Amino acid sequence: MEIINTYLLSVVLASLLANFVISLYAIFFKPHYIKKIIALTIFSDTANTFAIFIGYRRWINQNPSKVPVLTDLNPRAVEEFAKLAVDPLPQALVLTAIVIGLAVTLFLVFLGWILYSHYKTLDMREIRRLRG
Amino acid sequence: MKAVEVVVLIILILALALLITVGFEHIMPSTAVRPLAEFYLYATYNPYKLREYTVMSPEAVTAIVWDFRGLDTLFETSVFYLALIAGLALTRRLLSERVEKPGHGLSLIVKTVTRITAPMIIVVGASIALHGHLTPGGGFQGGSVIAVLPMVIIVVFSVSFLIMRGFTTSKMIIMRSLGLFGIGLTAIALFLVSLIQGTYAYVFQNMIKPDAQTSMPIDIAGALISGTLWFFNLFEMFAVAAGFSIAFIVLMLVRTLQVEER
Amino acid sequence: MLSGETGVYILMAVVSLISTLAVYMAVVEKDLVKAVIYSALQSGLYTILYFLLLAPDIGLVYIPVAVGLIPGVLLILISKTERWEKE
Numbered sequence: 146m147e148i149i150n151t152y153l154l155s156v157v158l159a160s161l162l163a164n165f166v167i168s169l170y171a172i173f174f175k176p177h178y179i180k181k182i183i184a185l186t187i188f189s190d191t192a193n194t195f196a197i198f199i200g201y202r203r204w205i206n207q208n209p210s211k212v213p214v215l216t217d218l219n220p221r222a223v224e225e226f227a228k229l230a231v232d233p234l235p236q237a238l239v240l241t242a243i244v245i246g247l248a249v250t251l252f253l254v255f256l257g258w259i260l261y262s263h264y265k266t267l268d269m270r271e272i273r274r275l276r277g
Numbered sequence: 278m279k280a281v282e283v284v285v286l287i288i289l290i291l292a293l294a295l296l297i298t299v300g301f302e303h304i305m306p307s308t309a310v311r312p313l314a315e316f317y318l319y320a321t322y323n324p325y326k327l328r329e330y331t332v333m334s335p336e337a338v339t340a341i342v343w344d345f346r347g348l349d350t351l352f353e354t355s356v357f358y359l360a361l362i363a364g365l366a367l368t369r370r371l372l373s374e375r376v377e378k379p380g381h382g383l384s385l386i387v388k389t390v391t392r393i394t395a396p397m398i399i400v401v402g403a404s405i406a407l408h409g410h411l412t413p414g415g416g417f418q419g420g421s422v423i424a425v426l427p428m429v430i431i432v433v434f435s436v437s438f439l440i441m442r443g444f445t446t447s448k449m450i451i452m453r454s455l456g457l458f459g460i461g462l463t464a465i466a467l468f469l470v471s472l473i474q475g476t477y478a479y480v481f482q483n484m485i486k487p488d489a490q491t492s493m494p495i496d497i498a499g500a501l502i503s504g505t506l507w508f509f510n511l512f513e514m515f516a517v518a519a520g521f522s523i524a525f526i527v528l529m530l531v532r533t534l535q536v537e538e539r
Numbered sequence: 540m541l542s543g544e545t546g547v548y549i550l551m552a553v554v555s556l557i558s559t560l561a562v563y564m565a566v567v568e569k570d571l572v573k574a575v576i577y578s579a580l581q582s583g584l585y586t587i588l589y590f591l592l593l594a595p596d597i598g599l600v601y602i603p604v605a606v607g608l609i610p611g612v613l614l615i616l617i618s619k620t621e622r623w624e625k626e
Contacts, residue, residue, distance in 0.1 A: 146542070150545060150548055151305065153545070153548035153549060153551065153552045154305060154548060156552040156555065156556070157555045157588075158297075158304065160555035160559045162293050162297075163559050164562050165293070166286070166290060167559075167562050168562065168566070169289065170286060171566040174282055174285075175566070175624075176624070176625075177571070177625075179571055179616065179620075180571070180574065180624060182613065183574055183575065183578050183613070184566065186605070186609060187562055187565070187578060187581065190582065190585060190605065193597075194588060194589070197589065197592055197594050197597060198592060199304060199306065200306075200310070200314075201306035201592050202306060202307075202310055203306055203308045203544070204543075207543075209543065209544075210593060211593070212413070212593050212594075212595060213336075213338060214337065215322050215335035215336070215337075216335070220325045220326070223322065223323055223325070226318060227318045227319040230318050230337070231310070231592075231593045231594070232314040233317055233318065233337040233338050233341055234313065234314050234317060234341060236596055236597055237338050237342045237346060239594075239597055240342060240596065241342075241349055241353045243597070243600055243601065243604065244357055244417060244600075245353060245356055245357070247604055247608075248356060248357045248359075248361070249360065250609060250612075251364060251612065252360045252363055252364050254528070254612050254616050255364035255367050255528070257616055257620070258368070258616065258619065258620070259368070261619070262371070266621070267621060268624075268625060338596045339596075405599065413599060414596070414599060415596065418603075421603040421608065424603070424608065425603055425608065428607070428608065428611045432611075524612070525611075525612075528612065528615050531619075
């Protein structure tokens with residue numbers, strides 16, 4: 146049974162890496178500006194999912210792992226909570242990373258509007274030909 | 278160009294395969310977490326054994342975001358603010374000065390349903406934000422849910438509807454600045470109080486520490502508020518919702534450059 | 540005979556495979572409105588993955604941001620500029 150669980154977690158890891166590769170390819174080789182913005186958001190979201198995946202905890206002796214929120218407030222529950230719950234530190238860092246990625250995407254959209262009103266097109270090959 | 282693309286794809290896949298073989302045991306989750314995470318889980322609500330290191334909030338993630346690692350969140354809020362100011366500064370001279378008459382919007386059924394669900398969206402967002410220290414939630418989550426409302430109103434009615442009701446860009450900037458001012462004031466509140474009293478306290482202090490004995494109130498008449506966490510969540514909700522509204526209104530109002538202004 | 544842990548992992552694997560398919564279709568599509576909709580579908584599948592990985596705080600941020608606000612802003616930009624990606 147151990148090897149089936151490890152295999153299923155490896156499937157999740159392999160599909161996250163495939164998302165990395167496809168979105169990185171699209172940032173470099175697709176010529177339209179908005180397609181690049183879409184691929185950049187997919188790339189940063191996959192990086193955040195990877196960080197949360199590392200912080201997971203497998204089940205111990207068929208007890209399910211818990212969300213990092215305490216429900217009972219007595220001393221024995223606090224001791225058990227520290228031995229069963231999932232890592233809360235990557236979740237706090239990913240919260241910050243999502244908001245910063247959102248701020249960068251908003252700024253890129255404003256920049257795209259300025260680019261369109263100067264060059265009348267958003268195709269990067271045309272802009273490279275027209276510059277200067 | 279096709280040969281270059283194929284070569285880049287193959288090099289990316291080979292590099293990722295190398296990464297997997299070298300770091301496999303460290304990437305796959307196991308049945309134990311790191312010792313730092315065990316300390317944070319043990320110290321997040323522990324008035325029994327760790328009274329001088331605890332945060333008194335049953336939610337570990339909110340305690341880390343606003344108390345254990347509070348400086349990260351302060352600077353991330355300022356990064357968001359800077360991105361918004363940069364966007365506003367870029368499109369400053371392209372904003373239309375006058376507001377034309379309101380557009381048609383969508384049909385009557387959609388408008389009536391939007392009028393019914395608009396207070397519900399605000400209530401759900403405020404509930405998620407203000408309970409952030411007891412259940413999963415917090416300032417960002419509640420602020421983002423409330424920020425969906427201006428976008429729905431802009432699509433269903435029109436931008437002129439929103440501006441003629443009084444939600445102009447200037448008022449949203451004022452609300453956002455008030456939110457950020459509230460966050461800064463809460464961060465140094467205990468520091469100022471202890472300066473007046475003559476004792477010693479840190480700048481981002483929430484509960485008592487081994488060498489600084491001032492603390493924010495833990496509960497009000499029996500309901501747990503965990504010191505500065507509740508106030509941080511409230512001000513962050515206002516700041517995030519107002520910031521997104523500014524971005525939507527400005528993006529809908531830009532007009533194209535005239536030919537002679539180029 | 541199927542333990543609960545294996546059931547959760549099977550669900551995680553299925554959701555990740557469908558999300559890779561959605562990313563591929565978003566990258567290959569030439570109509571930009573359809574590409575934005577495929578990207579929002581991929582974000583919805585990532586939210587299910589966040590809830591299965593026991594991170595409800597992140598799921599609560601991710602749903603309004605990546606399914607509602609980012610596609611909304613991108614669709615406003617598409618309506619003011621061009622819609623089709625040329626070859």
